[in-house]
Amino acid sequence: STIPTPSMKSRCNTPSAASQTAETLPLNASKTKKTRGTADAYVQYCAEPFENDGSPVSTIVKGVKRAMAGEYSRELSVKVFTGQCRLIELGFRQGGAPGLGLRRMLVDQAGESKGELLRGQQKSIQTDRVLLTRGPDAEVDIVRRIYGAFVERQQSERQIADDLNAEGILTDLERAWTRGTVHQVLINEKYVGNNVWNRISFKLKKKRVRNGPDMWIRAENVFPAIVDRPLFDAAQAIIQMRSVRLTDKEMLGALEDLFSREGTLSGLIIDEAEGLPSSSAYRSRFGSLLRVYELIGYRPRRDYRYIEINRALRQLHPGIVQNVVDGLERCGCVLRHDDDLIMVNGEFSLSVVISRCRRMPSGSLRWWLRFDTGLQPDITVAVRMDAANQVPMDFYLLPGIDIARMKLKLAEDNGLALDAYRFDTLKVLYDLAAPVHLMEAA
Structure with a gap:
């Protein structure tokens, strides 16, 4: 059977064995094979005014309809992306977990609150929107504690994670803290009230790409800030200085030491390593992680040269x-x-x-x-x-x-x-x- 498109709705009928006739389906439509004596399945298009009888006319019409459906999907993708950008600029949340210290608040088209959305819940009305609001005071205190320990007491992400785990404090996903999860809290602008979107794109028929800061969609001061802006800026400066202080040779040498200890490398392993610049710092300095791997003589198991x-x-x-x-x-x-x-x-x-x-x-x-x-x-x-x-x-x-x-x-x-x-x-x-x-x- 074919995959239905916005302009093509299909259903499969199974006729009796006496009325079966062999049909060759064109293009990407395929005939369902017999299993355990069941009859073949034939595709009938319910919303389109043509017979799927394999004739030249039906083949041409089917190709035209599929091209129209593809163009409709492409145009719809552009419209949806534009609409999402507009909602981000208005301060509305576009999916994703709220994070520690924050909660999702459902509002109607007039901006009136309709209650908090719990984990896994989604809005049920198209005109409703989602905002981020301040979470429990206990979680807000944990976020502020992380920033204070990192900036004021000069603790590393690993030390902060160890302290939180020793006290039995879990993340918002009820997991143990790692260097990476602490690092994500420290670099996320939502804690100063900014709504940032389009860091990563995965558009129709395209590959997943990581966009540069110039392509990010940002709306500032649209959420309640739970971290003071000077404290947040100080944390970003400390993170940026890690890679600025190191020369190319020092960064590559540190990565070689990590490879000798772990036996393999990945973006997650680099982010979790103590005293090492983040994987994004390596990408920014050398262009890509594959280029870094080549410079230190590491060859991933999978060939990523393509x-x-x-x-x-x-x-x-x-x-x-x-x-x-x-x-x-x-x-x-x-x-x-x-x-x-x-x-x-x-x-x-x-x-x-x-x-x-x-x-x-x-x-x-x-x-x-x-x-x-x-x-x-x-x-x-x-x-x-x-x-x-x-x-x-x-x-x-x-x-x-x-x-x-x-x-x-x-x-x-x-x-x-x-x-x-x-x-x-x-x-x-x-x-x-x-x-x-x-x-x-x-």
Whole structure:
């Protein structure tokens, strides 16, 4: 059965064995296999005015409906993100545990309190909103005690955690304190009343990324502060000075010592280590943890080199797009940019994608192309990188009318069906796009 989309609702009917007919479902729809004598399941679309009979018309309509559903999801994702940013700026909480010393308060559309939300509870009315409010005095005192011990008594996170555990004090999740949990309390701006969001993004069809401070959405002084601002700033200054005082050699040496003790490394292990800069400090200083691992000679069990390659290709992408734009403009084309879509002469659109080269265990090379169905370009310029992923090896000019799949797997040789679109340079594209000036007939 297919996965229903916002514009496609489906249900599965199981007809009697006497009325069964074999159906080949196109695209990503699949036929349910028989198990223990049960009949095949057939997909019927209840909210769409077409028959799923496998005919060419139903296949075309189904593809159009799926493209419409994908575009709807993309637009909805943008609208939801914009709405969430607006709510953050208004001071409303967008998910997540409140933390020690804080509680979630449910308010209606007029801002009137409707009561406290306990752990696991969610709002039931769309117009309701969630605010952070001050929690029990005992928890507030613990938070202030942590800041006081860190700033005034110069205790480390490990020492603070040991003291709290010795007294039987647990975290808000009823767990023992660790260096990492104390560190999170010390760096979280919600304790001075700030609402910060979008530190990490995981948008539709994208990978989970850690955003820089310039992309954070922040609203200041919207929650009741339980820590004075000067005390909070002093704690941040102490944390920042840890990595500022150390040279690159000292930071790498400390990490080598940690590796020799633990036998492995990760962001969590680095954050839990006493007297060591945090994993974010290493990322900020050296660019990424993988780069740090490479510098100290540590190789993770899993091969993460593809992350660095993908980062390099993302940096390479604007330059390749600009080269395509320059080549089209030299041919006299009139271009209009719309996000990642390039409209050429007002006649057709194209987009540029880069495919990373992957070497298989057998030694052969493979390229995986992922098309953005939300853009729906007339032509996709697919750039295949060389074996070292340093420079483009060749180009595929793939027309959208012929390539209906979201993903495409390419080998070194792909047969005429695909290699007919392969070219060593983009001269063919420039020749096709160059406008031809016709003399006006009398």
